[in-house]
Amino acid sequence: MDLNYTDIHAHLADPRILPLAADILEESRSRGVRGILANAARVGEWPDIVRLTANPLVYGALGLHPFFVEEWYDGLIGDLRRALRAEPRCVAIGEIGLDFYRGRTDAARQMEAFTTQLALARELNLPVILHNRKAWPEFFDVLRQAGLPARGGVCHHFSASIEIARQALDAGLYLSFCGPLTYPNARRLKAVAAYAPLDRVLTETDTPDLPPERYRGQESRPFHVQDVVRELATLRGTTEPAVAQQVETNFLAVVGDGVEWWRGKG
Template sequence: MFVDSHCHLDRLDLTPYDGSLAAAIAAAKDAGVHKLLCIGIDMQNAAAVIDIARQFEGISASVGVHPMDVGDQLADMNELRTLASAPEVVAIGETGLDYFYTKDSAALQKESFRQHLQLSKSLRKPVVVHTREARADTIEIIKQYGDPAVAGVLHCFTESWEMASQALDLNYYISFSGIVTFKNAAELKEVAKKVPLDRLLIETDSPYLAPVPFRGKKNEPKYVVEVAKCIADLRGLALEEIAEITLNNYNNLFFNKD
C-alpha cells in the first residue's frame, strides 16, 4: 500500500476522468495508493479539503495558509482553530516561508508561520511546512515555536542535506516529491539517500511536479508510485519495502499524537 502524503485534490485536472474526483481517487487506489493527505492552502479552500476527506475513505485533510497566500493580512487564527479541530484534519498547514516568489511579505510570512506552529502545539497536530530559499529562518522559527513532540514534515523537499539534518534533529520528517526523479536533481538524490528510513515520506504535490516519466503533464496521486520507485532504487531497497516504510511513517506522524 502506498501513501501520498501531500496532494491538492481540489485542484486536480479531472479532464481524464470526465470531471469525477471519485474516478481519480479510484485510479490512485487501483495503483495501490490507499492513503492520501489533501492539503489546505488558504481559508477559502479549507472547507473543500475537509469535505473531500469526509467523502472518501483513506483521505485526511490539513488546513492552513500557504506562505504565498498570506497576502497583506494574517488569517483569523480562531477561525483556523475551529477548522483544524475537525476530526478529518490531521495536520496544520501548509505553512512556512517562501522567499523565492514572495520575499516582500517575509515579515507577515514569519508571523503566520509562528501562529501555525503555536496552533500545532496547542492541538497536537503536526505541521506541513513549505520552505524555499528560507533555510535559516525556517529552522530558527521551528526551533523557537515548534513542539518536537508533535513535529511535522518539510514537504516537497528541495534543500540541502545540512537543512534536512537540522530538521531531523527537531524530530521532523522529510518528504520527497517527483522532483527527486528529475535528471538535474543529483544533489537532492544524495539527500534522499541519507534521510533515515524512519523519517522518510513520499508525495506528489499534485497537480504540480509530475515525476518522470510523466514530467510536463498534470500530476495526480497515482504517480506517487514513481517517486517510491526512485527512492527504492536510490536506497537499494525493494519497492514494497519503501511502500511499507513510508506508510508506517505517515501513520506515525499524523495519527500517533495522542
C-alpha cells in the same frame, strides 16, 4: 505484488482538479494508494478539504500557505481552531511555512503567520506540513523560537542540501520526496534521499504539480508516488516493498488514527 502507497502532500482542493476529485480518488484507490493527506493552500479550500475527507482514503491538513499570506485576517486562527476541532479526519496544519522566492517584501507577515499557526499546532497537538523556499535560516529560527508541536512535522518537497537535511532531521522533521526525485539530473536530491534514515522519509506528489520524469508536462496524480517509491528503492539499494511499507508506517504515524486525533484535539 501489490504494494500500499501513501501521498502526504496533495492539493486535491486545487481549483484545477477539484472537479475531478472523485475520479482521481477512484484512480488512486485502484492503483494501490492507501492514504492521501489533502493539504490546503488558501482558506477558501478548507470546506472542500473537509468534504473530501468523507472518502476513506483522504485525511485533511488545513492552514494558510505563505503565497497567500495577504488572505490573513484577525479571526483566522479562531476559524482554523474551530475547523480542526470539528473534523476528526483533519489531522494536521498545512501547508504553512516561508517562501522568499518572489522576494522578501512580506517576510515579516509570513513569519508571523507561520509562528501563529505553529502555536495552534502545539495547542491542538497536531503535526505540521511545512513549505520552505529560499528561507532556510529564517525557517530554522522560527522553529527554534516557536517550537515544533510534539507530533512533529514534515518538510514537504524537500530539495535542499545534505547539511540542511541534517538540520531538519535533527529538529525531528520528516523529509518528503516527490516527482523531481526521479529527474535524471537531480543528483543532490538523490544523494539526500539515499542519506536520510528510512523511518524519516515520506512520499508525496504535490498533485497537481511536480510530476515524475515519465509524466513530465502533465499534471501529477497521487498514484505517481509509485515512481518515487521505485526511485527511493533504487537509490537506497533496497526493495520497493521495503520502502513502501516503511513509508506507510511513517505516513500513519503522522496522520494517526481519526479516533485518536479526535480525542487528542478534544
